[in-house]
Amino acid sequence: MKCPYCGKEMEKGYIHSRDCVVWRTKKSVLPALGILAADAVDLGTSDAAGHFVVVYRCADCKKFLIDTENGNHTDSD
Numbered sequence: 149m150k151c152p153y154c155g156k157e158m159e160k161g162y163i164h165s166r167d168c169v170v171w172r173t174k175k176s177v178l179p180a181l182g183i184l185a186a187d188a189v190d191l192g193t194s195d196a197a198g199h200f201v202v203v204y205r206c207a208d209c210k211k212f213l214i215d216t217e218n219g220n221h222t223d224s225d
């Protein structure tokens with residue numbers, strides 16, 4: 149994955165969670181299962197290691213990128 153800011157190769161990694169990782173339009177107290185919130189977008193998937201989201205990092209630009217179309221639901225390193 150190339151950084152969209154500088155064009156250098158990004159480092160692949162993971163954001164881990166015991167429950168789920170969701171994106172929401174507003175910051176608020178999450179219910180026990182955050183994915184149940186009406187505006188929640190589930191960013192990841194889970195396996196035996198727990199819930200995770202594949203995230204690419206550019207250390208130079210200090211940016212993190214989540215590609216919700218490619219890889220987040222199939223990768224389980």
Ligand SMILES: [Zn+2]
Binds near residue numbers: 151156210
């Ligand atoms: Zn960059």
